[in-house]
Amino acid sequence: xxxxxxxxxxxxxxxxxREHRGLEFADYEALWRWSVTDLEGFWSSIWEYDEFxxxxxYERVLAEPRMPGARWFVGAQVNYAQRVLRHVARAHAAGHxxxxxxxxxxxxxxxGWPELQRQVASMALSxxxxxxxxxxxxxxxxxxxxxxxxxxxxxxxLGAIWSVCAPDMGTQAVADRFRxxxxxxxxxxxxxxxxxxxQDRSEIAAQLREALPSVQRLVLLRSPFAARRLPxxxxxxxxxxxxxxxxxxxxxxxxxxxxxxxxxxxxxxTGLPKALVHGHGGILLTAAANNKxxxxxxxxxxxSFGERFHWYSSTGWVMWNSQVSGLLNGTTxxxxxxxxxxxxxxxxxxxxxxxxxxxxxTYFGAGAAFYANCMKAGVDLAxxxxxxxxxxLGSTGSPLSEEVxxxxxxxxxxxxxxxxxxxxxxxxxDFCGAFVxxxxxxxxxxxxxxxxxxxxxxxxxxxxxxxxxxxxxxLVCTRPIPSMPLYFWGDEGRKRYLSSYFDVFPGVxxxxxxxxxxxxxxxxxxxxxxxTINRHGLRLGTSEIYAAVEALPEVLDSMVIDLEYLGRxxxxxxxxxxxxxxxxxxxxxxxxxxAIKTAVSPRFVPDQIFEAPEIPRTLSxxxxxxxxxxxxxxxxxxxxxxxxxxxxxxxxAWYQALARKRQAA
Numbered sequence: 001x002x003x004x005x006x007x008x009x010x011x012x013x014x015x016x017x018r019e020h021r022g023l024e025f026a027d028y029e030a031l032w033r034w035s036v037t038d039l040e041g042f043w044s045s046i047w048e049y050d051e052f053x054x055x056x057x058y059e060r061v062l063a064e065p066r067m068p069g070a071r072w073f074v075g076a077q078v079n080y081a082q083r084v085l086r087h088v089a090r091a092h093a094a095g096h097x098x099x100x101x102x103x104x105x106x107x108x109x110x111x112g113w114p115e116l117q118r119q120v121a122s123m124a125l126s127x128x129x130x131x132x133x134x135x136x137x138x139x140x141x142x143x144x145x146x147x148x149x150x151x152x153x154x155x156x157x158l159g160a161i162w163s164v165c166a167p168d169m170g171t172q173a174v175a176d177r178f179r180x181x182x183x184x185x186x187x188x189x190x191x192x193x194x195x196x197x198x199q200d201r202s203e204i205a206a207q208l209r210e211a212l213p214s215v216q217r218l219v220l221l222r223s224p225f226a227a228r229r230l231p232x233x234x235x236x237x238x239x240x241x242x243x244x245x246x247x248x249x250x251x252x253x254x255x256x257x258x259x260x261x262x263x264x265x266x267x268x269x270t271g272l273p274k275a276l277v278h279g280h281g282g283i284l285l286t287a288a289a290n291n292k293x294x295x296x297x298x299x300x301x302x303x304s305f306g307e308r309f310h311w312y313s314s315t316g317w318v319m320w321n322s323q324v325s326g327l328l329n330g331t332t333x334x335x336x337x338x339x340x341x342x343x344x345x346x347x348x349x350x351x352x353x354x355x356x357x358x359x360x361x362t363y364f365g366a367g368a369a370f371y372a373n374c375m376k377a378g379v380d381l382a383x384x385x386x387x388x389x390x391x392x393l394g395s396t397g398s399p400l401s402e403e404v405x406x407x408x409x410x411x412x413x414x415x416x417x418x419x420x421x422x423x424x425x426x427x428x429x430d431f432c433g434a435f436v437x438x439x440x441x442x443x444x445x446x447x448x449x450x451x452x453x454x455x456x457x458x459x460x461x462x463x464x465x466x467x468x469x470x471x472x473x474x475l476v477c478t479r480p481i482p483s484m485p486l487y488f489w490g491d492e493g494r495k496r497y498l499s500s501y502f503d504v505f506p507g508v509x510x511x512x513x514x515x516x517x518x519x520x521x522x523x524x525x526x527x528x529x530x531x532t533i534n535r536h537g538l539r540l541g542t543s544e545i546y547a548a549v550e551a552l553p554e555v556l557d558s559m560v561i562d563l564e565y566l567g568r569x570x571x572x573x574x575x576x577x578x579x580x581x582x583x584x585x586x587x588x589x590x591x592x593x594x595a596i597k598t599a600v601s602p603r604f605v606p607d608q609i610f611e612a613p614e615i616p617r618t619l620s621x622x623x624x625x626x627x628x629x630x631x632x633x634x635x636x637x638x639x640x641x642x643x644x645x646x647x648x649x650x651x652x653a654w655y656q657a658l659a660r661k662r663q664a665a
Contacts, residue, residue: 006391007303008440009295016049028442028451029521036457036479039065043072043285043455043482050288054078055254062480067509068487068497070480077254078281080261080328081120081157085252087298087330088113094300096332099146100308100359104193104338111146116153121250122242123154126234130217132185134159134253137263139183139215141174141201141208143167143192144315144337147221147236149324151187156261156280157252163263163275166316167192171204172599173544175211177265180275181489182214187236191225196343198225206230257281263489264318266429271543274500275489278432286433286483287325289455294423295392295440296363298330310334311365311394312352316601317538318429319365319396334359340370349377350384357385365394365423368404369570375407387415395424396434398534398570399525402447409446424449426525428511430501431484435477435511436523448522455481460515465505474529475515476508484509531625533562535570535603542625548599549574549592554582557615560606561629573632574606577615584611610658614651616641632659 014031017023021041025031035042040061047061058076091098092113099111111119132138138155142148142164155162163181165174167189178186188205191198209218219239220232258279265273297304309326310333313319326333336355342348353374356364371393381387393408405422412420423438426449435458442450452458460473467473488497504510514526533540542560549558557577562570576592578584593605616624627641637656643649 004302009297010292010440012303013049013292017045020048021045028439032452032454032521035454039455039479043289046285046289046455047073052076052078052284052288053082058257065480067480067502067507068484068494070482070484071258072285072482073257073281076257076281078257078284079156079159079252079255080280080284081153081252082254083284084153084327085117085120087300087327088117091298091300091330091332094305096299096306098327099149099333099335101146101335101337102355102359103145103336104196109146116150118243118247119150119240120153120157121247123150123239124157124250124252125242125246126219126239127154127160127185128158130185130219130233132158132160134255135161135260136185137161137163137181137183138185138187139178139181139212140164140187140315141167141205142187142189142221142315144313144320144335145221146335147240148315149327149335150240151219151236152262152324157250159253159255159259161260161263161277164315164320165265166314166601167199167201167204168194168314168603169316169601170598171207171211172548173601174204174208176544177273177275178208178212180272181263183212184214185217185219186212186215187219187221189221189223190230191223191227193223193225193338195339195341196346200225200227202226202228202230255280258486260486262321264321264429264432271496271541273541273544274496276430276485277487277489278483279486282482282484282486283432284328286431286455286481287328290434290437290453291329293425293434293437293439293451293453294394295421295438296326296329296331299332300330304331306360306389307363308332308334308359308361308389309363309365310336310352310356310359310361311363312336312340312367312370314538317397318427318432319367321432322365334361340366341373347377349374349379353379353381353384353387356390357387360389362389363392363394364390365396367397368395368400368424369398371395371400371408372404375404379411381411381415387412388417390417390420392421392423394438395422396426397538399527400424400447405446422446426513426523430511431481433481433483435475436515436525442522443520445522448518448524450523451521452517452523458515458517460517461505461508465508469517470519472514472516472526474504475511475513475525476505477511478508528562529626531561531629533560533572533604535562535572538601538603540600540604542623544600545574545596545604548595549576551599552591552595554578554588555592559612559615559623559625559628561625561632563629563632571608572604572606574609575612575615576609577612584609612651613654614648616649616651616655617647628655631655632662634659634663 054076058073063071097110098113098116101109190202217233219234221236261280299307311323425434425437427434436449439450457479459467512530559575630640
């Protein structure tokens with residue numbers, strides 16, 4: 001008996017709109033325009049179509065349609081964990097696990113849906129016994145393993161507020177994030193295994209507890225890789241082990257629609273990382289809307305039977321949140337904890353492909369840089385096992401070039417999948433969603449995203465604040481989206497929130513990316529329009545790098561730029577001004593690199609360091625990162641900088657000469 005043809009999520013949604021709302025649209029452009037003009041009609045349709053439940057009805061879909069400060073589904077109650085665990089009975093009856101996880105040692109674990117439910121209840125009750133209550137913050141320094149997901153869902157079920165940093169981040173970078181939110185409990189791993197090597201994290205875990213005076217309890221995920229045994233208030237193994245009557249009775253709490261779910265961090269160019277607070281309801285509604293584009297199905301439904309979702313990520317990238325959200329759809333998610341490219345001694349860009357083949361992944365996602373590295377390494381997917389079940393490739397984090405997409409499509413054509421679908425997306429940590437991305441039934445143009453997302457009123461604007469078509473402009477969003485931040489933690493009067501997204505165009509979200517919208521609705525992101533570093537999808541404020549570098553006694557001043565741009569690999573340059581009597585030799589370069597590795601992360605070590613005569617600054621003292629970045633991208637100096645507004649315009653000649661030399665090379 002032949003299986004019925006697959007029906008894309010978007011088509012099913014459009015059929016529902018016709019049958020239940022009497023709405024019919026000539027094409028996707030018409031559907032999109034309705035979704036961004038009739039916000040109440042669109043978002044209420046998502047609530048109904050995806051069968052959201054609430055013990056109390058909502059009074060209105062959008063009470064205050066402003067940015068920031070929009071109020072959605074006032075009166076409704078939801079819970080992220082409840083939305084995940086509603087799938088337990090059906091998914092288990094169909095024989096599908098909730099989580100499949102593998103690490104670098106080849107250890108594989110499968111967690112069934114009933115077991116996931118039991119572990120979440122056990123962890124939630126354990127946290128409650130440690131004093132965690134609704135609204136308390138729980139900070140996690142954990143890798144991409146099932147225990148991290150269980151801990152997150154347990155926090156969500158209690159109404160506690162979750163925040164996670166990856167174990168590749170240094171003590172200072174993590175402390176700068178967690179100290180702002182004053183967590184009551186710290187969850188930490190004492191060691192990890194990455195890139196072929198065991199890595200002790202016990203010292204960092206101990207330092208974090210000392211650096212966070214608000215922490216009352218430490219819950220430790222013990223590993224074989226710790227250099228010493230840390231004392232802890234509770235071990236993960238014990239926290240997850242309960243299986244009694246209280247566990248069987250446990251259910252997630254109903255919470256107000258805008259109750260905080262998690263705090264994520266998106267760095268600007270000045271000050272501490274921004275602590276962005278997102279709500280349960282906003283994240284759930286936006287995830288449901290985005291999945292009409294993401295096209296991810298429940299593993300137990302006939303239309304998507306056996307679906308398995310993998311998106312390679314660390315816990316420090318918003319795509320970890322996206323990976324977890326697969327559970328919201330009733331999908332089996334596949335986690336890989338380790339390096340996607342092998343070790344330095346033995347680079348291997350087939351690791352994830354072989355992982356996908358072993359576990360029957362149907363939806364494979366990774367950063368655009370991953371696919372580029374596979375192409376450069378000459379990876380032959382035919383040698384990686386059976387990838388015939390892969391039906392979709394996801395890409396984000398940085399622009400995917402036309403060349404790389406064509407390479408990937410050709411690889412899959414040779415495997416017998418000539419029409420592999422690329423879901424190239426762009427959004428951000430800032431609102432935990434996507435602005436532009438894929439559509440299963442629209443034409444594909446390599447190097448482009450197929451359309452603007454439903455509910456996302458995205459436009460490209462000129463500097464004068466006017467929409468432009470078929471030209472590169474600032475990516476803006478002119479109408480609110482439910483997952484936009486509720487607020488920044490500790491942000492008095494929303495000053496930092498306003499300055500981060502609404503300082504250029506009041507009342508309009510300016511995202512900080514260059515966007516071009518083509519006449520057919522497809523889009524290209526050309527990179528960051530501001531000075532934020534985008535290192536393969538992980539964003540970092542330049543201020544964090546400056547704090548690490550300028551703490552060295554030899555360094556007077558510094559500036560960093562990242563030339564990540566469409567089709568170009570990320571290239572970070574660090575300029576340093578040294579104290580008299582010092583020169584930039586190999587030893588100092590090594591100390592600078594070590595300072596960044598220790599305080600921030602090895603990911604943000606620059607590709608090249610230059611000794612500069614001065615750092616260009618405005619009359620008010622601001623470093624001119626964006627003009628220098630544009631200069632190195634080939635823009636003429638008179639187009640990117642106003643000399644009259646500079647404190648030291650004489651230093652521009654040095655940067656011009658270096659930019660010309662790099663372009664020639």
